[in-house]
Amino acid sequence: MTVTLEVRNLRTHFFTRAGIVKAVDDVSFKVERGQVLGLVGESGSGKSVTGFSIIGLVDPPGRLAGGSILYRGQDLAKISEEEMRSLRGNRIAMIFQDPMMTLNPVLRIDTQMIEAVQAHTNASHSEAWTRSRDALGMVGIPSPEERLRSYPHQFSGGMRQRVAIAIALLHNPDLLIADEPTTALDVTIQAQILAEVQKLATEHGTALIWITHDLSVISGLADRIAVMYAGRIVEAGEASTVLDRPAHPYTHGLIGSVPSRNKKGEKLRQIPGMTPSLLNLGVGCAFRTRCARATAVCEQEPPETLIPPERIVRCFHPMQDVAA
Amino acid sequence: MNEPIIELRGVSKRFGPSYDAAARVARSLSARFGSPPRNETVRAVDMFDMTVMRGEVVGLVGESGCGKSTIGRMVAGIMPPTEGQVLFKGKDIVSLSTEQAKDAKLKVQMIFQDPYASLNPRMRVEDIVGEAPRYHGMVPKGGGDDYLDAQLQRAGLDPAFKRRYPHQFSGGQRQRIGIARALAVQPEFLVCDEAVAALDVSIQAQILNLFMDLRRDLDLTYLFISHDLGVVEHLSDRVLIMYLGRIVESAPAEEVFAHPNHPYTQALLAEVPRIEARKRRFTAIKGEIPSPMNPPPGCHFHPRCPHAMPRCSVEAPVLKEVASGHRSACHLNDMG
Ligand SMILES: Nc1ncnc2c1ncn2[C@@H]1O[C@H](COP(=O)(O)OP(=O)(O)OP(=O)(O)O)[C@@H](O)[C@H]1O
Ligand SMILES: Nc1ncnc2c1ncn2[C@@H]1O[C@H](COP(=O)(O)OP(=O)(O)OP(=O)(O)O)[C@@H](O)[C@H]1O
Ligand code: SF4
Ligand code: SF4
Numbered sequence: 001m002t003v004t005l006e007v008r009n010l011r012t013h014f015f016t017r018a019g020i021v022k023a024v025d026d027v028s029f030k031v032e033r034g035q036v037l038g039l040v041g042e043s044g045s046g047k048s049v050t051g052f053s054i055i056g057l058v059d060p061p062g063r064l065a066g067g068s069i070l071y072r073g074q075d076l077a078k079i080s081e082e083e084m085r086s087l088r089g090n091r092i093a094m095i096f097q098d099p100m101m102t103l104n105p106v107l108r109i110d111t112q113m114i115e116a117v118q119a120h121t122n123a124s125h126s127e128a129w130t131r132s133r134d135a136l137g138m139v140g141i142p143s144p145e146e147r148l149r150s151y152p153h154q155f156s157g158g159m160r161q162r163v164a165i166a167i168a169l170l171h172n173p174d175l176l177i178a179d180e181p182t183t184a185l186d187v188t189i190q191a192q193i194l195a196e197v198q199k200l201a202t203e204h205g206t207a208l209i210w211i212t213h214d215l216s217v218i219s220g221l222a223d224r225i226a227v228m229y230a231g232r233i234v235e236a237g238e239a240s241t242v243l244d245r246p247a248h249p250y251t252h253g254l255i256g257s258v259p260s261r262n263k264k265g266e267k268l269r270q271i272p273g274m275t276p277s278l279l280n281l282g283v284g285c286a287f288r289t290r291c292a293r294a295t296a297v298c299e300q301e302p303p304e305t306l307i308p309p310e311r312i313v314r315c316f317h318p319m320q321d322v323a324a
Numbered sequence: 325m326n327e328p329i330i331e332l333r334g335v336s337k338r339f340g341p342s343y344d345a346a347a348r349v350a351r352s353l354s355a356r357f358g359s360p361p362r363n364e365t366v367r368a369v370d371m372f373d374m375t376v377m378r379g380e381v382v383g384l385v386g387e388s389g390c391g392k393s394t395i396g397r398m399v400a401g402i403m404p405p406t407e408g409q410v411l412f413k414g415k416d417i418v419s420l421s422t423e424q425a426k427d428a429k430l431k432v433q434m435i436f437q438d439p440y441a442s443l444n445p446r447m448r449v450e451d452i453v454g455e456a457p458r459y460h461g462m463v464p465k466g467g468g469d470d471y472l473d474a475q476l477q478r479a480g481l482d483p484a485f486k487r488r489y490p491h492q493f494s495g496g497q498r499q500r501i502g503i504a505r506a507l508a509v510q511p512e513f514l515v516c517d518e519a520v521a522a523l524d525v526s527i528q529a530q531i532l533n534l535f536m537d538l539r540r541d542l543d544l545t546y547l548f549i550s551h552d553l554g555v556v557e558h559l560s561d562r563v564l565i566m567y568l569g570r571i572v573e574s575a576p577a578e579e580v581f582a583h584p585n586h587p588y589t590q591a592l593l594a595e596v597p598r599i600e601a602r603k604r605r606f607t608a609i610k611g612e613i614p615s616p617m618n619p620p621p622g623c624h625f626h627p628r629c630p631h632a633m634p635r636c637s638v639e640a641p642v643l644k645e646v647a648s649g650h651r652s653a654c655h656l657n658d659m660g
């Protein structure tokens with residue numbers, strides 16, 4: 001298997017007036033060709049910032065503070081903005097959590113899609129139009145010819161999300177970072193999109209990073225799962241191992257909060273306590289104020305431990321063979 | 325629980341040839357790119373009836389683009405219907421005096437599907453959440469910050485960040501700013517449009533528990549729009565299933581999930597992804613997705629329905645009671 005992307009010890013920090021926000025702090029992972037990595041975790045834990053870091057779109061006062069991002073062996077952290085631009089939207093694409101990061105509110109959908117096609121190919125206007133129409137149809141938008149003439153605000157929330165997906169898929173990227181791409185989509189349309197994405201992975205060998213909080217989607221899609229908490233990956237491994245026998249107490253709590261695992265009408269189980277602020281986060285395990293297994297040793301930095309054959313967990317007292 | 329707080333009577337919404345200001349600006353800006361858009365009418369909502377009782381949680385479910393947010397906006401009084409009436413506590417909201425209308429607008433709050441577009445990027449969180457309650461005198465004198473902090477905390481946001489702007493937050497954090505803003509003005513009715521869609525399940529649980537508490541303590545009433553059937557099942561008393569602008573099924577939550585009647589509902593429930601499922605093949609949509617610009621005649625679902633009969637493409641089925649409190653719009657129910 002060839003590795004499409006390898007992120008090593010990535011740090012992305014925001015240098016704000018109030019202090020340093022370590023949004024991504026020492027994150028490492030790999031995605032192989034044709035493989036799906038599910039990136040899950042607490043809201044605000046650094047999933048989107050990880051994605052922005054890979055495609056070089058971190059806004060000041062944020063910047064890469066260390067690490068490397070190897071795309072087919074080439075370090076994206078070191079290439080010029082011009083080189084990055086020719087990769088971005090072409091070989092490396094990102095579906096943003098906010099579709100309006102892709103879409104321009106004052107331009108018609110056709111204008112934007114045709115431009116996106118022509119940015120990386122020398123397709124004629126009519127070829128580009130045809131590809132745009134087909135791409136809209138592929139993400140389940142009916143009457144694509146008429147809809148191409150619309151403006152973004154004339155679309156429903158889920159339709160805007162789907163246009164952003166269609167644009168990201170235009171050039172069959174080698175690496176696709178999808179940030180909560182199906183959050184507001186009903187199950188039918190969601191399945192349609194997941195089917196397209198799976199096709200892309202199998203037929204084009206696209207490596208996928210699928211960022212989501214939706215564990216039921218990721219359980220059906222991902223080969224591997226990485227769980228983020230407060231800027232770190234706290235657990236990573238094969239999808240079914242992580243979901244069936246979570247080792248990190250945070251992962252365990254997360255899976256227990258899924259509504260279908262709770263009795264109807266009763267209080268849903270939630271992880272006690274508040275998300276830690278990433279501002280001036282001290283040493284020690286960031287989960288310790290909310291963790292039932294915490295002991296004095298957790299005030300130190302938990303090391304990355306290997307659970308054979310290949311799972312890693314950052315915890316002093318990982319759970320062993322506890323069903324979720 | 326026995327007084328209707330919101331009623332929709334024969335409500336339709338069509339988006340047609342007239343362009344709003346944003347579209348006009350857009351049109352003039354894009355005049356050099358080919359022809360202007362044709363005047364096609366989108367039939368977003370078609371003859372919709374709904375009654376929501378005080379203290380009730382009504383779930384609204386349906387395919388992307390079927391008209392859920394449009395219903396939500398009309399209920400919240402921020403978009404007028406093309407036809408029909410929206411009643412707030414028995415009064416048509418278009419007939420209300422300015423003062424009453426203002427009050428109704430305050431009492432019915434909406435948590436918007438799109439947390440990005442609905443937050444003013446140039447306002448700090450403290451103003452986004454705190455301004456309206458201050459203006460409406462809900463904050464005790466001198467206790468401004470306590471009130472604000474409590475609102476933020478309740479939505480799972482750290483009050484230490486109240487001087488930040490929306491772009492400095494993650495997607496789920498922004499969604500919680502929208503939740504805090506809606507709850508801060510102490511509404512009686514809350515339209516939740518995919519309000520927890522961007523939250524991880526643990527924070528989602530925290531917010532859903534908060535919603536349930538507010539309902540218990542304050543009789544808060546909800547229209548809960550969500551694609552997540554697990555969440556809808558957990559929270560709702562009654563569920564409305566929508567397809568292409570119309571209600572196709574309406575029943576108590578347990579009933580819909582246990583005995584779905586309409587073929588669309590059945591198809592929907594069959595596809596719910598489960599966390600227990602592992603690496604599976606997702607299947608593309610079979611059949612054509614009908615367009616609200618050109619809805620199929622008869623039953624809107626017939627091009628995709630496995631049970632479609634000749635009658636289905638001619639005659640639109642009406643909602644009929646199939647069990648106590650359970651209504652469905654399908655010709656199969658006439659076959660005995
Ligand atoms: N411009 C900024 N200035 C300061 N902090 C920021 C900025 N942008 C993001 N952050 C912080 O960085 C952290 C990580 O944000 P990120 O958007 O990556 O979270 P996420 O894991 O994608 O969460 P969600 O699931 O809610 O989208 C958050 O705590 C956020 O508040
Ligand atoms: N301002 C508008 N102008 C023109 N058409 C619109 C406008 N707002 C919505 N529509 C159209 O009305 C239909 C219903 O949209 P709505 O936003 O209500 O769908 P929805 O059910 O909320 O979908 P989603 O689940 O994707 O959010 C869509 O076809 C949409 O394109
Ligand atoms: S290191 Fe300690 S506090 Fe952190 S998750 Fe493990 S047991 Fe809990
Ligand atoms: S009316 Fe006909 S087409 Fe419509 S759902 Fe029933 S059987 Fe299917």
Ligand SMILES: [Mg+2]
Pocket residue numbers: 047048049097179494495496
């Ligand atoms: Mg995010």
Ligand SMILES: [Mg+2]
Pocket residue numbers: 156157158392393394437517
């Ligand atoms: Mg919507």
